[in-house]
Amino acid sequence: MKVLFVHPSSLMYSELYLRLEPLGLELVAEAARQAGHSVRLLDLQVFRHRHLFAILERWRPDAVGFSLNYLANVPEVIDLALEVRGRLEHCFVFVGGHSASFVAEEVIRHARGAIDCVVRGEGEEITPRLLAMVEAGEPAITLLPGVVTAQSEGPCPELVADLDCIRPQHRLLPRRRRYFIGTLDPCASVELARGCPWDCSFCSAWTFYGRSYRKSSPEVAAEEIASIREPGIFIVDDVAFIDGDHGYAVGREIERRGLRKRYYLETRTDVLLRNSEVFRYWSRLGLSYMFLGLEAIDDAQLKAHRKRVSLGKSLEALEFARSLDVAVAVNIIADPAWDEGCFAAIREWATSVPEIVHLTVNTPYPGTETWLTNGGKLITRDYRLFDVQHAVLPTRLPLKRFYEELVTTQQVLNRKHLGFRALWKTFTLTMGLLARGQTNFLRMLWKFDQVYNAKRQFADHRRPIRYEIDLPPERAVGLDARSLYVHRPPSGTASASA
Numbered sequence: 001m002k003v004l005f006v007h008p009s010s011l012m013y014s015e016l017y018l019r020l021e022p023l024g025l026e027l028v029a030e031a032a033r034q035a036g037h038s039v040r041l042l043d044l045q046v047f048r049h050r051h052l053f054a055i056l057e058r059w060r061p062d063a064v065g066f067s068l069n070y071l072a073n074v075p076e077v078i079d080l081a082l083e084v085r086g087r088l089e090h091c092f093v094f095v096g097g098h099s100a101s102f103v104a105e106e107v108i109r110h111a112r113g114a115i116d117c118v119v120r121g122e123g124e125e126i127t128p129r130l131l132a133m134v135e136a137g138e139p140a141i142t143l144l145p146g147v148v149t150a151q152s153e154g155p156c157p158e159l160v161a162d163l164d165c166i167r168p169q170h171r172l173l174p175r176r177r178r179y180f181i182g183t184l185d186p187c188a189s190v191e192l193a194r195g196c197p198w199d200c201s202f203c204s205a206w207t208f209y210g211r212s213y214r215k216s217s218p219e220v221a222a223e224e225i226a227s228i229r230e231p232g233i234f235i236v237d238d239v240a241f242i243d244g245d246h247g248y249a250v251g252r253e254i255e256r257r258g259l260r261k262r263y264y265l266e267t268r269t270d271v272l273l274r275n276s277e278v279f280r281y282w283s284r285l286g287l288s289y290m291f292l293g294l295e296a297i298d299d300a301q302l303k304a305h306r307k308r309v310s311l312g313k314s315l316e317a318l319e320f321a322r323s324l325d326v327a328v329a330v331n332i333i334a335d336p337a338w339d340e341g342c343f344a345a346i347r348e349w350a351t352s353v354p355e356i357v358h359l360t361v362n363t364p365y366p367g368t369e370t371w372l373t374n375g376g377k378l379i380t381r382d383y384r385l386f387d388v389q390h391a392v393l394p395t396r397l398p399l400k401r402f403y404e405e406l407v408t409t410q411q412v413l414n415r416k417h418l419g420f421r422a423l424w425k426t427f428t429l430t431m432g433l434l435a436r437g438q439t440n441f442l443r444m445l446w447k448f449d450q451v452y453n454a455k456r457q458f459a460d461h462r463r464p465i466r467y468e469i470d471l472p473p474e475r476a477v478g479l480d481a482r483s484l485y486v487h488r489p490p491s492g493t494a495s496a497s498a
Contacts, residue, residue, distance in 0.1 A: 001037045001038070001061075001062040001063055001131055001134070001135050002037070002038045002040075002059060002060070002061040002062050002063075003029075003032050003037045003038065003039050003040075003061060003062065003063045003064075003065065003131065004039075004040050004041075004042060004055060004056075004059070004061040004063070004064045004065070005025050005028065005029045005032075005039065005040070005041050005042070005064075005065045005066075005067070006041075006042050006043075006044065006052060006064060006065070006066050006067065006080070007022040007025050007041075007042070007043040007044060007045060007066075007067045008044050008045075008066065008067070008068070008070075008073040008076045008077055008080070009044045009045060009073070009076060010045045011070055011072050011073070011387045011389075012387050012389045012451060017181070017182065017358075018180065018181040018182070019045050019046070019178060019179050019180055019181075020179060020181065020187070020189055020234060020236075021043070021170070021173060021176070021179045021188060021189050022041075022043055022045075022067055022173075023168055023189045023190075023191060023236055024067060024069065024097065024098075024123070025041065025043075025067040026041065026168035026169065026170065026172060026173060027123070027124050027166055027167075027168050028065070028067075028096065028123040028124055028127050029041050029168075029169075029172055030124075030166055030167070030168055030169045030172065031123075031124040031125070031127055031128050031166045032127055032128055032131060033169070033172070034128075034166070035128035035131065035132070037128075037131060039172065040055065040059065040061070041172050041173050041174070042055060043173065043175075044076075045178075046175045046178040046179075047175070049080070049083075052080065052083075053083065053087070056083075056084060056087050056088060057087070060088060061088070061091060062091060062092065062135075063091060063092040063093070063094065063131060063134060064081075064084050064088075064091055064092075064093050064094075065093075065094050065095070065096065065127070066080065066081065066093075066094070066095045066096075066097075067095075067096065067097045068095050068096065068097040068098075068099050068100035068107070069097040069098040069099055069100075070098075070099055070387070071099045071103070071365060071366070071383055071386040071387075071469070072383055072384050072385070072386050072387040073099075073383075074099070074103070074107060074110075074383040074467060074469075075383055075384055075466060075467045077095060077107075078107065078110050078111050078114070078115075078467060081093050081095070081111050081114040081115045082111065082112075082114045084114070085113070085114040092116050092134045093114060093115050093116050094115065094116055094117050094118065094119060094130070095107060095115055095117075095118045095119070096118065096119035096120075096123045096127070097123075098204070098208055099365075099366070100118050100119075100120070101118075101120040101121055101146075101157070101208060101367075101486045102204065102208075102365075102366035102367040102486070103366050103469070103470070104118035104120055104148040104153075105148060105153075106469070106470045108148065108149065108150050109150070110467045113150070116149065117130070117141060117142075117147050117148060117149045118147075118148045119146055119147055119148075120146040120147075120148060120157045120486055121145070121146040121157025121158070121159075121208075121486050121487055122157065122158075122159060122160045122487070124160050124165075124166045125158070125160050125161070125166075126144055126145060126146055126147070126157070126158070129144055130144055130147060141154075142154040145157050145158045146158070156487070156488055157486055157487050158487070159209075159210075159212060159214070159487050159489060160214075163191070163194060163214055163215070163216045164216055164217050164220040167220060167224050168224075170188060170227070170228060176188070176229075176230065179230075180232070181232070181234050181264050181289070182264070182289060182327075184231075184232025184233075184234070184262055184264055184288070184289065185232065186230045186231070186232065187230055187232035187233065187234055187264070188228045188229075188230040188232070188233050188234070189233070189234045189235075189236050190221065190224055190225055190228070190233055190234075190235060190236065191216065191235075191236050191237060192215065192216055192221050192235055192237055192240070192246070192247075192250055193213065193214065193215045193216065193237045193240075193242065193243070193246065194209065194213070194214050194215075194237070194238075195209035195211070195212045195213040195214055195238065196209065196211070196213065196238040196239055197211050197212075197213050197242070198211075198239070198268070198308065199211065199306060199481060200305055200306050200307060201304070201305055201306045201368065201369040201370050201373075202295075202305055202333065202362065202363075202364075202365075202368055202369075202370050203368060204365050204366070204367030204368045204484075205238045207367045207368065207481070207484040207485055207486065208367060208485075208486045208487065209486075209487055209489075210482075210485040210486070210487040210488050210489045211485075211489075212487065212489040213242060213243075215243060215246050218246065218249035218250040218252070218253045219253055221250050221253070222250060222253030222254050222256075222257055222259070225254060225259055225261065226257050226259055228261075231261060231262060232261065232262045232263075232264070232288075233261050233262070233263050233264070234263075234264045234265075235263060235264065235265040235266075237265070237266070238266070239266070239267050239268050239271055240265035240266060240267040240271075241265075241267060241271060241275050241278050241279065241282075242271055242275075244274070244275035244277075244278045247275065247278040247279075247281075247282065248278055248281065251278075251281055251282055251285055254285055255285060260286060261286050262286050262287075262288040262289075263282065263285070263286050263287045263288060263289075264288065264289040264290075264291070265282075265287065265289075265290060265291070266290075266291040266292075266293070267279075267290065267291075267292065267293075268292070268293060268309065269292055269293075269294065269309055269313060269314040269316075269317035269318070270308070270309045270313060270317070272290075272292065272317045272320060272321060273313065273316060273317050273320060276320055279321075279324060280324060283324040283325065283326055287324070287326055288326055288327060289326060289327045289328075289329070290321055290324070290326050290327070290328050290329070291328075291329045291330070291331070292314075292317065292318070292321065292328065292329070292330045292331075293307075293330075293331050294314050294318075294330040294331060294332060295307055295331060295332065295333050296311075296332065296333060297311065297332065297345075297346070297349055298311060299311050301333075301335070302314075305333065318330070318353070318355060321355075322354065327356065328354075328355045328356065329355060329356035329357070329358060330355050330356070330357055330358070331357075331358050331359075331360055332346060332350075332357060332358070332359055332360075333359075333360055333361075333362050334346075334359045334360065334361050334362065334406060334409075335362045336361070336362060336391045336393040336394060336395040336396065336402065337395070337396045338396065338397075338402075338405070339396050339397060340397070340405060343405040343406070343408070343409050346359070346409060347408075347409050347412050347413075350409075350412070350413050351412065351413075356413075357413050358413075359406065359409060359410055359413070360388040360389070361388050361389060361390060361391055361392075361406070362393065363386055363387075363388050363390075363392055363393075364378075364392070364393065365386065366469075366472070367484055367486070368484075369481070369484070371472050372472050372473075372484075374393060375471060375472035376471060376472060376474075377393055377394060378392055378393065378469075378471070379391070379392060379393065379394055379395075379399075380392050380461060380465075381465070381468035381469045381471070382461075382463070382465045382468065382469075383467055383468075383469050384460070384463070385460060385461065386469070389457065390457060390460060390461070391403075399458060399461065400454070400458045403454040403457045403458050404454045406454070406457075407452050407453065407454040407457070410452050411452070
């Protein structure tokens with residue numbers, strides 16, 4: 001079969017700070033390629049809809065698979081599925097990805113027959129089996145784990161048995177030099193481990209994986225890194241180096257091969273403290289950027305998010321991170337209940353520390369506990385606003401005023417890193433990138449006011465809505481967290497203690 005895999009367009013946040021290669025889609029595409037199918041990838045972060053329509057016309061694929069990792073992309077994917085159905089009546093159209101796994105039934109309903117099925121859960125192993133059934137004309141695809149159609153739903157999705165079996169062929173993706181994160185330009189992505197054993201109330205990573213945690217073999221991971229041409233690498237693990245021994249082992253394989261890259265990773269403050277020497281080791285290997293999910297600067301809010309780490313420990317982790325000579329960024333979750341005083345306190349704290357501070361808006365997502373506890377309070381059901389940059393819950397301040405305070409705070413934090421000394425460092429970095437023909441980072445520097453604009457964000461709430469997210473069911477007393485799981489790991493699945 002000829003199979004086209006499509007990633008939707010960029011979201012608001014990625015218009016500015018990053019554009020990452022769609023690693024999950026590459027994994028699924030490679031699995032299909034190894035199963036004997038002719039495969040193409042199209043990433044609408046770097047291409048346009050007209051490129052998709054041209055491929056449909058000229059190549060005429062037998063199947064089109066859309067990646068739906070972000071809830072805000074739901075309307076675009078549905079509209080594109082309708083376009084595919086209108087242009088290729090007999091093409092098999094399917095959708096998979098993180099967010100699709102939590103809203104499968106409503107996505108199918110919105111598409112009005114344009115989407116044949118949604119694949120819930122990990123897709124590398126099930127997608128080739130699905131395509132084989134479609135090619136053979138076998139209709140009972142919901143016999144497959146995780147497959148959902150308008151008529152029925154298959155068994156529970158299954159975790160990939162071995163992360164080493166399928167590794168992405170990065171060469172399948174065109175225009176690779178368009179991917180970056182900050183000054184890592186260009187930047188590829190790799191996965192060393194998958195899953196998260198913690199249970200933060202605002203997060204759906206742990207509910208997707210059923211609190212499981214699995215690792216690639218150090219040798220296979222290092223071989224993949226060796227195959228990547230880009231000088232920058234984003235380690236996509238939800239929490240990097242949970243297993244310190246594994247982090248050391250991968251690092252030794254990288255060192256043995258003499259690989260020199262610059263790395264960006266995300267981790268927790270308590271993991272950073274627990275495995276501090278692993279991170280120190282990686283700083284010698286090329287670790288350049290570290291993102292820490294601080295989330296709040298008071299213990300009460302940390303407890304509400306169920307971070308399971310105190311503010312004192314988080315601040316201790318920041319002190320240690322500063323000793324590594326790497327750029328450190330932290331995230332703070334802006335609560336819709338904040339008033340002017342709360343925003344002012346964040347500005348005061350953020351300008352007093354050397355770290356890059358990002359703000360995201362507290363957003364209940366399907367698959368999180370906060371979706372069940374707060375989803376019924378939504379002020380909008382527009383999928384497009386579920387991007388952690390818009391408020392979807394009632395705000396204490398008038399909504400327009402909330403955005404003004406949010407953008408003012410973001411502007412203050414942005415200017416902190418564009419003062420004279422910071423600008424000089426940025427200038428030298430930018431000149432080096434331009435000398436290599438890379439313009440992603442330079443474009444980012446001048447787009448801030450276009451992207452983060454209170455009038456724009458407020459106006460987004462007034463756009464016509466074609467597709468509305470379903471409200472969560474009424475919460476039963478005594479929530480069983482396992483009811484949120486997409487995957488239900490079998491006994492004996494590797495995990496790490498939280």
